[in-house]
Amino acid sequence: MKNFEYAAPCSENEVLQLLSDQSGQTELLAGGTDLVGLMKKMIVTPDRVVNIMEVPTLKNIEAVDGGGVAIGATVTLDEILAHPYLEDYPAITDAILGINSMQLQSQGTLGGEILQRPRCWFYRNGQELLDTGQISGGDNRFHAIFGNNGRSKFVQSSRIAPALCVLAAEARVIGPSDSDIQMIPLLDLFRTPRQEGQREHTLLPNQLVTHLVLPPVNGGLNATYEVRQGAGPEFPLASAAVSLELDNQQRVHQARVVLGQVAPTPWSSAAAADALMGQPLDAQAAETAGLAAVEEATPLSHNGYKVQLAQVAVKRAILRAAGLETGGL
Amino acid sequence: MTKSNEYTDSSRATVNRRSFLKGSGAVAAATALHSPAVEAEPQAAANVVSGATTITLNVNGGDHKVTVEPRTTLLEALRSQLELTGAKPVSSDGSSGASTVLVDGKPVMASTTLAMAVTGKNIETVESLGGEDTDAVPRAFVKHDAQQCGFCTPGFVVAVRALLNKNPDATESQIRQGLNGNICRCGTYNNIIKAALDVVKGGV
Incomplete structure (x- = not known):
């Protein structure tokens, strides 16, 4: 690991003061499950690491007046799982349960989980994140099947981000100056890098996500389903989160479908959501929505199999939200 | 939405959405959600540490002084300075779980935890389960x-x-x-x- 300066400030203001406006010079440390490993491999080499775990305002889960929940960026995943406020948000708890490692759940934080760096095995072995031929001409079995026509062919790795997106969560972002506060819809937090060195999110280097704010679900249904190779802690091959609202005839009148592990950002599928609109929530509607979700997939040379897995993830997330989940593919 | 009573005491009062967004107003200030505008803390810059520094780690019930750099992991401090070699270096990124220790009672990977990040916390290693009264x-x-x-x-x-x-x-x-x-x-x-x-x- 390259050596670096270290600071553990106790307030949001102090965090902002310690951050550089140059990308890569300072890194925020929360649980460390991703950043420390990347620094050991010299893939990430900051001059200063700012530990935000000592900032008390980032550690709470609070009810928001008028409904909804605000979760601090450094709340750990096991704290989220155990919290009664999250009962209405099974899409989030499904995703955290899928992470399947006590250590990652008790050490990892919500902010760190959604802003973790890509798990692309070329990137993690010291090659460039964007394609220079190593991905398109190499073993791309775990890479993107959507949004991959540019040089970004990695997949966004967060397990929880698709759930936050379908739940219409917003990130509370502060900085660069003390008075700059904004609420960013989660889908807008992510972007597809177009040149080397660009991050996978739209934050400035000296901005900080302080909270993720969830609106109330108002009786809506939501769920996440991950397709994984086994029951172990490995990353899913495809995942989907859905949120659905039914009218009084039990037909879908609002739907959001966001896929994970298939594109350089969480991948919102308007086609799948449209396919559900006006339909009764049954196996046929789930099947149709799954097919619609993958209609425009553009797999690479070795990941065509992910198209069916993404389709199944959408179908089963809908069935799970509806309480109709059954075994098998 | 019905919320569990244990989380509705005054210290966890609900926060108005608008004041939460703007970060100003009495409701937000009353909660832990300090806004920059009402931040009570003065401009005191946090202590920036570089190079070898002596810190105190509470390990297995006792305070121990170790000299570490910011990049020193908890695992390295335990193994090379405190002679607590039970926790093992296997994967550099924590994926093996071999460096699992308890920090404030929770299982974490010492290999992906910086030593400086756990000062003031209660660290328990596998050695604490041995000895005369083996767990x-x-x-x-x-x-x-x-x-x-x-x-x-x-x-x-x-x-x-x-x-x-x-x-x-x-x-x-x-x-x-x-x-x-x-x-x-x-x-x-x-x-x-x-x-x-x-x-x-x-x-x-």
């Missing part, structure tokens, strides 16, 4: 021959202890699920599960 978990591992090469064993022992502290009546499937963050390349999982179940049943 039931390592005794059960011996009884059930739950190790082969043994390199993953300390991580598994600490993970089982953490799991059973949280859920003393864990079922076999809960134990299998809970130990997913630990890897044994010899494949001695069955005996580890047997050992953990024996502790649940009070057999050791």
